[in-house]
Amino acid sequence: MSEKTISWEFAPAPEDSRLAMIAKRYEHFIGGRWTPPSEGKYFQTRNPATARKLSEVAAGSAADIAKAVEAARLAFRGPWGNMPARERGKFLFRIARLMQERSRELAVTETLDGGKPIRESRDIDIPLAANHFFYYAGWADKLDYAFPNRRPRPLGVAGQIIPWNFPLLMAAWKIAPALACGNTVVLKPAETTPLTALKLAEILAEAGLPAGVVNIVTGAGATGAALVEHDDVDKVAFTGSTAVGKVIQKTLAGTGKKCTLELGGKAANIVLEDACIDQAVEGIVNGIYLNQGHVCCAGSRLFVQEPVYEEVLWKLKRRLDTLVVGDPLDKNTDIGAINSREQLTSIRHYLKVGLEEGAAIYQPDCQLPSRGYFCPPTLFTEVAQSFTIAREEIFGPVLAVQTFRTLSEVIEKANNTPYGLSAGVWCDKGARLFQVTDALDAGVVWGNSYNNFDPTSPFGGCKESGFGREGGLHGLAAYLDI
Numbered sequence: 246m247s248e249k250t251i252s253w254e255f256a257p258a259p260e261d262s263r264l265a266m267i268a269k270r271y272e273h274f275i276g277g278r279w280t281p282p283s284e285g286k287y288f289q290t291r292n293p294a295t296a297r298k299l300s301e302v303a304a305g306s307a308a309d310i311a312k313a314v315e316a317a318r319l320a321f322r323g324p325w326g327n328m329p330a331r332e333r334g335k336f337l338f339r340i341a342r343l344m345q346e347r348s349r350e351l352a353v354t355e356t357l358d359g360g361k362p363i364r365e366s367r368d369i370d371i372p373l374a375a376n377h378f379f380y381y382a383g384w385a386d387k388l389d390y391a392f393p394n395r396r397p398r399p400l401g402v403a404g405q406i407i408p409w410n411f412p413l414l415m416a417a418w419k420i421a422p423a424l425a426c427g428n429t430v431v432l433k434p435a436e437t438t439p440l441t442a443l444k445l446a447e448i449l450a451e452a453g454l455p456a457g458v459v460n461i462v463t464g465a466g467a468t469g470a471a472l473v474e475h476d477d478v479d480k481v482a483f484t485g486s487t488a489v490g491k492v493i494q495k496t497l498a499g500t501g502k503k504c505t506l507e508l509g510g511k512a513a514n515i516v517l518e519d520a521c522i523d524q525a526v527e528g529i530v531n532g533i534y535l536n537q538g539h540v541c542c543a544g545s546r547l548f549v550q551e552p553v554y555e556e557v558l559w560k561l562k563r564r565l566d567t568l569v570v571g572d573p574l575d576k577n578t579d580i581g582a583i584n585s586r587e588q589l590t591s592i593r594h595y596l597k598v599g600l601e602e603g604a605a606i607y608q609p610d611c612q613l614p615s616r617g618y619f620c621p622p623t624l625f626t627e628v629a630q631s632f633t634i635a636r637e638e639i640f641g642p643v644l645a646v647q648t649f650r651t652l653s654e655v656i657e658k659a660n661n662t663p664y665g666l667s668a669g670v671w672c673d674k675g676a677r678l679f680q681v682t683d684a685l686d687a688g689v690v691w692g693n694s695y696n697n698f699d700p701t702s703p704f705g706g707c708k709e710s711g712f713g714r715e716g717g718l719h720g721l722a723a724y725l726d727i
């Protein structure tokens with residue numbers, strides 16, 4: 246008899262794509278104006294669920310970056326720099342409210358441009374992005390209380406570069422604290438997901454934010470590099486891969502510019518024998534499969550204590566059988582589209598390597614859409630520490646499972662990675678939970694939960710996952726001279 250769980254077919258419940266109201270073409274947003282690219286070049290942004298073009302977007306050159314940095318400098322010396330902090334805070338509140346008003350449009354746009362399920366963009370990305378503006382709005386006129394006797398001062402012009410996995414949320418993480426502290430900004434969104442950042446530019450204009458306070462220049466890696474290399478940028482904030490982070494750190498060495506790097510991860514999710522197994526299985530699914538594994542802090546290495554290994558594995562497989570992979574706009578979808586063809590190719594490469602190295606693969610039989618870029622949820626067992634799939638960041642819905650007997654063994658295995666962004670521990674006994682969490686080298690450790698975010702709580706990594714924190718008070722410090 247098949248072990249497959251009986252599951253129900255849901256009737257399709259797609260969100261209306263017309264709600265996104267995407268223009269045919271977008272220019273850069275520089276000095277408060279929509280500015281055509283100096284070289285006259287545009288690139289396409291596509292919907293990864295259909296591989297169809299959504300819009301074309303200005304390709305930024307070094308000249309465009311220079312124009313944007315100049316506009317940001319003028320705004321810093323002028324209206325923004327001279328504005329009382331309380332007034333600055335009001336702008337942030339206004340932006341947050343306008344994001345809420347346009348939340349449905351933003352959610353549909355995010356899903357169309359990036360491929361993530363509408364449930365995720367609607368319930369997580371957009372509300373959290375607005376909450377970051379609300380949270381930092383409150384701090385704008387209280388910086389002296391946040392850092393008593395430190396005379397906090399803004400740094401000046403911040404150059405910010407963000408990846409494609411949380412396009413609007415990453416823009417909010419970067420822009421909100423920078424503005425609350427009195428800085429001005431030049432932001433470079435990711436090439437495959439520029440649209441919500443451009444809609445945010447519309448919102449900034451609607452909020453009446455003075456010209457040049459936030460400038461958005463779209464483009465590829467070279468556009469980001471031009472921003473990092475520009476002499477008049479005081480601070481670089483980067484979220485992306487460890488490889489690019491290292492290049493940026495080399496470029497900035499000796500320049501005196503401030504820098505924060507939020508880079509890759511290979512998080513351990515650890516299930517101890519006394520954990521509530523059903524809850525842990527949900528946490529494992531949430532940690533790696535929802536959002537296609539496109540999460541830097543994804544729990545991509547699962548460690549299960551031997552006595553409960555069979556039970557966890559059985560329940561996890563049955564849960565995978567019920568996950569709905571498909572149209573990201575459908576409200577029933579759990580796993581949407583992989584962000585780009587390149588990313589899908591990279592994930593498939595790792596699947597092949599995993600099999601070649603001798604791991605056992607499990608994928609539920611699910612019907613993938615015939616168009617677009619999709620990958621079924623994948624589980625590898627019989628994995629050794631040395632396997633590529635247990636060491637390298639895959640950035641897809643792929644989990645590598647290992648077992649352990651003692652706490653010291655799992656702590657050693659979990660820490661045996663160049664990364665140190667996040668981790669999760671599932672355990673019924675508080676003392677044991679803290680014994681493990683304290684011993685893990687990771688910036689963020691979740692206990693009996695996973696992938697929980699809050700604007701008040703700092704996020705960031707150690708080792709090759711970068712340095713600096715975003716969110717909370719720590720997130721303010723990154724944009725201040727104290």
Ligand code: NAP
Nearest residue numbers: 407408434435436465466469470485486489507508509541
């Ligand atoms: P990526 O290639 O490093 O790209 C990130 C951003 O940097 C993009 O806007 C990219 O432009 C730009 N870029 C590329 N080359 C550059 C260069 N030489 N100089 C300056 N900017 C450059 O990373 P990705 O593959 O898009 O994103 C996935 C990675 O981000 C994963 O490793 C993930 O773990 C990490 N991530 C980390 C966090 C965190 O908080 N720690 C959060 C999210 C993602 P293009 O779009 O044109 O490539």
Ligand code: MG
Nearest residue numbers: 290291358437
């Ligand atoms: Mg796209």
